[in-house]
Amino acid sequence: MDNKGNDNNGAAANNAKDNVGSTTKGDTMKAPGEDGSNISREQFEKNPQGYFADLHAAQKDNKKN
Template sequence: MDGKGNGNVGAAAANNPKDNVGSTTKGDTMKAPGGNGSNISREEFVKNPQGYFADLHTAQKDNKKN
């Protein structure tokens, strides 16, 4: 330990979610942004986040019409 509470800096950095952005394995899921708690494929979302949000907004508009 270095006296600052950083006994194992490497492990702490590896557990930082921001360090894992873009690193996915097949089958990983995530909570869908704006999806009311549903899960989606992380791989598909990372490939095309703009498409996800475009589809989400279209679906929301369609639901308001009905």
């Protein structure tokens, strides 16, 4: 196969999909279920179930007040 028109000399393209799941310390993400706040991606990925349990508990407390 020839590489005519291929500027990367046959190397794989660097797509955003190639970096899925790779995080570095300090990365943040939009907090799911929140209004624009950011949270530590590393902490969320360690325990997403705990994050949502805390979120739902806080929402229930807010509805009681």
